[in-house]
Structure formats: structure tokens, C-alpha cells
Amino acid sequence: MDAKIVLLPGDGIGPEIIKQAERVLAAVAKRFNHRFAFESHLIGGTAIDQTGDPLPAATVEACRAAGAVLLGAVGGPKWDDPSAAVRPEQGLLRIRKELQLFANLRPIQTFAELVDASPLKREIVEGTDILFFRELTGGVYFGDSGRTTVDGVESAHQSMVYSVPEVERIVRMAAQAARSRSNRLTSVDKANVLEPSRLWRQVAQRVMSEEFPDVQYDVVLVDAMAMHLISRPRDFDVVVTGNLFGDILTDEASMLPGSLGMLPSASMGSDGPGLFEPIHGSAPDIAGRGIANPLATILAAAMMLRHSLGLEDEAGKIEAAVRKVLADGLRTADIAGGQDSIGTEAMGNAVVAAL
Incomplete structure (x- = not known):
């Protein structure tokens, strides 16, 4: 080549x-x-x-x-x-x-040679092998933002926005990767609170059911995922999520290997x-x-x-x-x-x- x-x-x-x-x-x-x-x-x-x-x-x-x-x-x-x-x-x-x-x-x-360098116990982290897919160009980091002052009180805002095509393409990429690994995909969102996450969940579910019915698929709320990464990281294979959640979760997960x-x-x-x-x-x-x-x-x-x-x-x-x-x-x-x-x-x- x-x-x-x-x-x-x-x-x-x-x-x-x-x-x-x-x-x-x-x-x-x-x-x-x-x-x-x-x-x-x-x-x-x-x-x-x-x-x-x-x-x-x-x-x-x-x-x-x-x-x-x-x-x-x-x-x-x-x-x-x-x-x-x-x-x-x-x-x-x-x-x-x-x-x-x-x-x-x-x-x-x-x-295996570095597992004791992790801040977590060996029996928790040993054998962890997760591939995260974080959407990188949408979400709150790229949403409309600004500051306003009303009656002397300053406030700030930033919008979380996701479109159907943005969700489709990242979910497809993650699902294709799952097929080459253990055939398991987890999608992480906050659909119980956030409207963009509800769209994310609906689109991801449709893509998985129509295009990847052979891939084992589940959904986890982001706050629960933050706990699971510390308590049972070996239960996850491929994980897909949005920009903000992916930023935080992957930094948390980076401590599992210890360096x-x-x-x-x-x-x-x-x-x-x-x-x-x-x-x-x-x-x-x-x-x-x-x-x-x-x-x-x-x-x-x-x-x-x-x-x-x-x-x-x-x-x-x-x-x-x-x-x-x-x-x-x-x-x-x-x-x-x-x-x-x-x-x-x-x-x-x-x-x-x-x-």
C-alpha cells in the first residue's frame, strides 16, 4: 500500500x-x-x-x-x-x-499486566473491553448559546439539538462495529428528562430493529451508566451515546485501565x-x-x-x-x-x- x-x-x-x-x-x-x-x-x-x-x-x-x-x-x-x-x-x-x-x-x-494500576479492584476491572462511540459534532456543545440580562439578573443558555440523520449515522456505525465484536450494543441517553434524548431513543430503536435485528441491543440512562461503569464494566461491549454524555462517560471510563x-x-x-x-x-x-x-x-x-x-x-x-x-x-x-x-x-x- x-x-x-x-x-x-x-x-x-x-x-x-x-x-x-x-x-x-x-x-x-x-x-x-x-x-x-x-x-x-x-x-x-x-x-x-x-x-x-x-x-x-x-x-x-x-x-x-x-x-x-x-x-x-x-x-x-x-x-x-x-x-x-x-x-x-x-x-x-x-x-x-x-x-x-x-x-x-x-x-x-x-x-492484564497493568490491571493493579487501576483505582478499582482487580475483580471488577479485569477483562474490561468497551468500545465507546461518541457523537462528536452535535448536541449541546454546538447548540445556540448566549447570555441575557433582565431586570439586572444575568442568565445564560445553550441548546441541545439532535436531528434524525445525526442519530442514524452514529448508531449505524456503532452497530456495524458491534457485529465485528460480541454483537452487543448499548445506547445511553436521558430520555426520562430530555426531549433530544427521546428523539435519540426512538431513532436508535428504529435503526436497530429495521437494520440490525441480529445485534443484541439495550438502553441505559446516563446516570445509571455512570454507576455501572464503576460496578460492572465487563458487562458492556459497544456503547453509543451523544456528545455531552460521551465526553463525561469516556473520561470516567478512562480510569478503569489505570492510566x-x-x-x-x-x-x-x-x-x-x-x-x-x-x-x-x-x-x-x-x-x-x-x-x-x-x-x-x-x-x-x-x-x-x-x-x-x-x-x-x-x-x-x-x-x-x-x-x-x-x-x-x-x-x-x-x-x-x-x-x-x-x-x-x-x-x-x-x-x-x-x-
């Missing part, structure tokens, strides 16, 4: 972890006789410093022409002024919009390249020290091969290599539990060697 891969290192530890993921992808290309052409472009705070824009036009053009996009992280205290007109995070929101990425995929998987440094994510649309990234932030406190955990970014590269380039075997080989280095006892500081640890480059070396 010939594929163009755009790298968006971004800010903080982004350049360090992207470098290791690029090395792993180069090793995969060599082993499987592919040709990957890598291009690096600006996004986030670094882009603001160099161009005044968190998402320069050249970056958008390159991403649209790519087979896939791999992102490091954006943001940091240098650009944290809440009154600033231009912020790094605007670049991330805009690239999702420019590439029409409406689905965020976030796998929550525990590694943000192990969790990748993907943002996908109907056509064009997907955007793949670790779920952790830019970690400016450790940037440049060579101790960041690159495994989430390396696993994001595996998701990229699977979901954007259709290279399932190659993706599996990366994931197997990550499991091997963990089985060999290699740890970066965030997953070492105070024991001996290795740095970012050494961990990258170990994954490449395992490949």
Missing part, C-alpha cells in the same frame, strides 16, 4: 510521542512492504506562535489529501488566557469540522481521512524531559491502520507488540507504580524491537 500520513505533533509532549509512533509505523511499513509518506504540519499553540492561527490553511489542505491523520496533543499554560481570542483548542475543534468527523471511537481496554497514557482514540466521518490521537493532554509539566508514555499514541497508530487504511493484520501486530513490552516488564513512569521505569525513546525502541 502507498499511503500519505499527516502528522500533527502539536504542543507539549506531542512531538515526542508522535516521533515514536512514526518510528513504529515505519517499522510496520518495512515489515509488510508498504510505503508510508509522512508529512508534519502545525496545529494548536505552536501554530499560533508561528502563524497566528491554531489551524493554518496548509494543515487543512494536507489533512484532506491524506490517507489518515495522527495527532499528538494541543494546548498548554502559555496559551491558557481565557480572554484570548485565539486558543489552541480551537484548532482541534476546527479540524474535526473541516474533515466532517462525527464519530469519536474510544476503546477502554485493560491490560491515560495507555488509551487511544479515533475520530471518523463517512468519507475521507480519520483523525487518531491519544486521549491524554499535552502534559506541559513533563514536556521535553523524555519520560512521556508513547504507548497511547502508538496504539492510536494501530487504530489508524485498522480504521482508515484497512490494515487489520498490521494493526494487530502493533497491539501485540505493545502487549509484549508490557509482559516483559517495561514501564514508563506513569505506569511503573514507583518502580523502575524507562523513557519515551526507550519504550519506542522496545515496541519496534517487538515488531
Whole structure:
């Protein structure tokens, strides 16, 4: 395969972890006789410093022409002024919009070697393997908003809006994924209170009954789901939900494996390249020290091969290599539990060697 891969290192530890993921992808290309052409472009705070824009036009053009996009992280205290007109995070929101990425995929998987790093008991989290589908471009985050003052009293509002097509496309994508796993799908809403959730539930039920009658389907209210993730996470396989609920639930679920440094994510649309990234932030406190955990970014590269380039075997080989280095006892500081640890480059070396 010939594929163009755009790298968006971004800010903080982004350049360090992207470098290791690029090395792993180069090793995969060599082993499987592919040709990957890598291009690096600006996004986030670094882009603001160099161009005044968190998402320069050249970056958008390159991403649209790519087979896939791999992102490091954006943001940091240098650009944290809440009154600033231009912020790094605007670049991330805009690239999702420019590439029409409406689905965020976030796998929550525990590694046997790290299960004791979880704040929950081993018997609760061991064997957890959930794939979340979060709707990414609708809901309250993109609803009409504003502030008004009446009789000296200020109020604020923001609307939660979902359309039938928005619900249909994310439910279909999640159901198709369920068919390739354990054939189980859970939809999370708040239909007992919110009208958009009632529409969500009606549309999801119709799509599942008409198009996916073979998939085991159930519905859980979001407050109950928040409890279930802590008490019985192994009961869930594929979960689909809206933007707000997905944002909160996936952050909660990210604590099940015990470290943000192990969790990748993907943002996908109907056509064009997907955007793949670790779920952790830019970690400016450790940037440049060579101790960041690159495994989430390396696993994001595996998701990229699977979901954007259709290279399932190659993706599996990366994931197997990550499991091997963990089985060999290699740890970066965030997953070492105070024991001996290795740095970012050494961990990258170990994954490449395992490949």
C-alpha cells in the first residue's frame, strides 16, 4: 500500500510521542512492504506562535489529501488566557469540522499486566473491553448559546439539538462495529428528562430493529451508566451515546485501565481521512524531559491502520507488540507504580524491537 500520513505533533509532549509512533509505523511499513509518506504540519499553540492561527490553511489542505491523520496533543499554560481570542483548542475543534468527523471511537481496554494500576479492584476491572462511540459534532456543545440580562439578573443558555440523520449515522456505525465484536450494543441517553434524548431513543430503536435485528441491543440512562461503569464494566461491549454524555462517560471510563497514557482514540466521518490521537493532554509539566508514555499514541497508530487504511493484520501486530513490552516488564513512569521505569525513546525502541 502507498499511503500519505499527516502528522500533527502539536504542543507539549506531542512531538515526542508522535516521533515514536512514526518510528513504529515505519517499522510496520518495512515489515509488510508498504510505503508510508509522512508529512508534519502545525496545529494548536505552536501554530499560533508561528502563524497566528491554531489551524493554518496548509494543515487543512494536507489533512484532506491524506490517507489518515495522527495527532499528538494541543494546548498548554502559555496559551491558557481565557480572554484570548485565539486558543489552541480551537484548532482541534476546527479540524474535526473541516474533515466532517462525527464519530469519536474510544476503546477502554485493560491490560492484564497493568490491571493493579487501576483505582478499582482487580475483580471488577479485569477483562474490561468497551468500545465507546461518541457523537462528536452535535448536541449541546454546538447548540445556540448566549447570555441575557433582565431586570439586572444575568442568565445564560445553550441548546441541545439532535436531528434524525445525526442519530442514524452514529448508531449505524456503532452497530456495524458491534457485529465485528460480541454483537452487543448499548445506547445511553436521558430520555426520562430530555426531549433530544427521546428523539435519540426512538431513532436508535428504529435503526436497530429495521437494520440490525441480529445485534443484541439495550438502553441505559446516563446516570445509571455512570454507576455501572464503576460496578460492572465487563458487562458492556459497544456503547453509543451523544456528545455531552460521551465526553463525561469516556473520561470516567478512562480510569478503569489505570492510566491515560495507555488509551487511544479515533475520530471518523463517512468519507475521507480519520483523525487518531491519544486521549491524554499535552502534559506541559513533563514536556521535553523524555519520560512521556508513547504507548497511547502508538496504539492510536494501530487504530489508524485498522480504521482508515484497512490494515487489520498490521494493526494487530502493533497491539501485540505493545502487549509484549508490557509482559516483559517495561514501564514508563506513569505506569511503573514507583518502580523502575524507562523513557519515551526507550519504550519506542522496545515496541519496534517487538515488531
